[in-house]
Amino acid sequence: MVELDERKRSVLCAVVEEYTRSVEPVGSEHPLVRDRLRVSPATIRGAMAGLEDLGLLTHPHTSAGRVPTDRGYRAYVDMLLDGGRLSSPDRQTIRRNIDDVTVEPVGAAGQAARVLASVTQYPSVVTSPSLQDQVFRSLHLVPFGARKVLAVIATNSGTLQGRALDLPEDVEPDDLEQLSGEVTRRLRGTRVADLTLSRLEQEIGDASWRHRLLEEVKAWLRREGARSVGGSIHIEGARHLLREPEFRRPEMATQVLDLLEEATALADVLAAAPRRGVCISIGSENRCEDLQSCSVVMAAFECGDQTVGTVGIVGPTRMRYRHALTAVREVAERLSQVLRGS
Numbered sequence: 001m002v003e004l005d006e007r008k009r010s011v012l013c014a015v016v017e018e019y020t021r022s023v024e025p026v027g028s029e030h031p032l033v034r035d036r037l038r039v040s041p042a043t044i045r046g047a048m049a050g051l052e053d054l055g056l057l058t059h060p061h062t063s064a065g066r067v068p069t070d071r072g073y074r075a076y077v078d079m080l081l082d083g084g085r086l087s088s089p090d091r092q093t094i095r096r097n098i099d100d101v102t103v104e105p106v107g108a109a110g111q112a113a114r115v116l117a118s119v120t121q122y123p124s125v126v127t128s129p130s131l132q133d134q135v136f137r138s139l140h141l142v143p144f145g146a147r148k149v150l151a152v153i154a155t156n157s158g159t160l161q162g163r164a165l166d167l168p169e170d171v172e173p174d175d176l177e178q179l180s181g182e183v184t185r186r187l188r189g190t191r192v193a194d195l196t197l198s199r200l201e202q203e204i205g206d207a208s209w210r211h212r213l214l215e216e217v218k219a220w221l222r223r224e225g226a227r228s229v230g231g232s233i234h235i236e237g238a239r240h241l242l243r244e245p246e247f248r249r250p251e252m253a254t255q256v257l258d259l260l261e262e263a264t265a266l267a268d269v270l271a272a273a274p275r276r277g278v279c280i281s282i283g284s285e286n287r288c289e290d291l292q293s294c295s296v297v298m299a300a301f302e303c304g305d306q307t308v309g310t311v312g313i314v315g316p317t318r319m320r321y322r323h324a325l326t327a328v329r330e331v332a333e334r335l336s337q338v339l340r341g342s
Contacts, residue, residue, distance in 0.1 A: 011047040025065025070283035086326040117237025122315040132193040270310040273298040299332035303339040
C-alpha cells in the first residue's frame with residue numbers, strides 16, 4: 001500500500017470520486033475539487049503532480065486534467081476497505097428481498113444476485129452451494145394417485161423440485177404427515193451430505209414402508225447431489241454494463257459480456273474471494289485477460305462455519321467503489337444470516 005500524506009490522500013479521493021461521477025479528467029481548478037479541499041489551485045496542482053510521480057494519476061492526453069490509474073484506484077480502495085456503511089434505503093431493500101427467502105426458501109442465491117444488481121446497477125454474480133453443502137430444513141410427503149407420494153425437500157438455499165416416489169403398500173395420509181414431521185424435527189440443521197440412509201433409518205421407526213420410502217428419498221438426494229457438484233452460478237443485470245461509457249464500444253462490451261456468459265470462468269474468478277471481508281480486484285490485477293478493463297468486488301458467504309458461496313459485482317475500473325463494496329458486504333452478510341436461519 002502506497003503511503004500518502006493527508007493532503008495527497010484528500011486530493012486522490014477527490015479526483016477518483018469526481019472522475020467516477022463525470023468521466024472527465026479532473027484539473028486543479030475544478031470547482032468541486034477546489035471547494036471540497038479548500039486550498040489553492042497551486043497547492044492542488046502540486047499534490048496532483050506528486051500523485052502522478054507515484055503512478056497514481058495520469059494525463060490521458062494534453063489536457064491539464066488527470067485521471068486515476070489502476071494503482072490510483074487501488075490506493076483509494078485500500079483507504080475505504082475498513083469503513084463506510086450502505087445507505088439505509090439500500091440496506092432495507094437488500095434485507096427485505098433476501099429475508100423473503102426465509103419464509104419460502106426458493107433460491108436465495110438467485111434472489112441475492114437480483115437485488116445486488118438492482119442496488120449497485122452493475123452486473124452481479126452469486127455462486128450457490130452444491131446440494132451436498134446445503135442444510136436440510138424440511139421434508140414434505142404429499143399423497144397422490146394410487147400408492148404414490150410427492151416428496152419435496154427444502155434446504156437453507158432453496159427447494160428441490162418435487163419428485164414422485166412409489167409406495168410399497170397403501171399408507172394413510174396422516175401417517176405420511178407424521179413421518180414428514182418426524183424427519184423434519186429430528187434432522188433439521190443437518191448437512192445434506194450427512195443424511196446417510198443409516199442416519200435416516202435411526203429416526204423413522206420400524207414400519208417397512210417407511211424404510212422403503214426413505215431409501216428412495218436418499219437415492220433421489222444422491223442423484224441430485226451428483227448433478228449439483230460445484231454448485232451453480234447466478235448472473236443478473238449484465239445490461240447495466242452497457243450504460244457505462246467505457247463499454248459503449250462494441251468490442252469492449254462484447255469481450256466482457258461473453259465472459260459473463262461463461263459460468264466456469266466467472267466461478268474461477270470468484271473462487272479467489274477470501275473467507276472474511278471484501279476483496280476487490282482492479283483492472284490489471286485481474287488474472288483473467290478479459291477482465292482487465294474491469295474491477296471485480298466480491299465477498300464470501302457462509303452457512304454455519306463453512307464457506308458455501310461468493311457474492312460479486314463486475315464493473316468498469318471507474319467504479320463507484322464506496323457504494324459497491326458496502327453493497328457486496330451487506331448482501332454477503334445478510335445471506336450468511338439467512339442461511340444460518342437467524
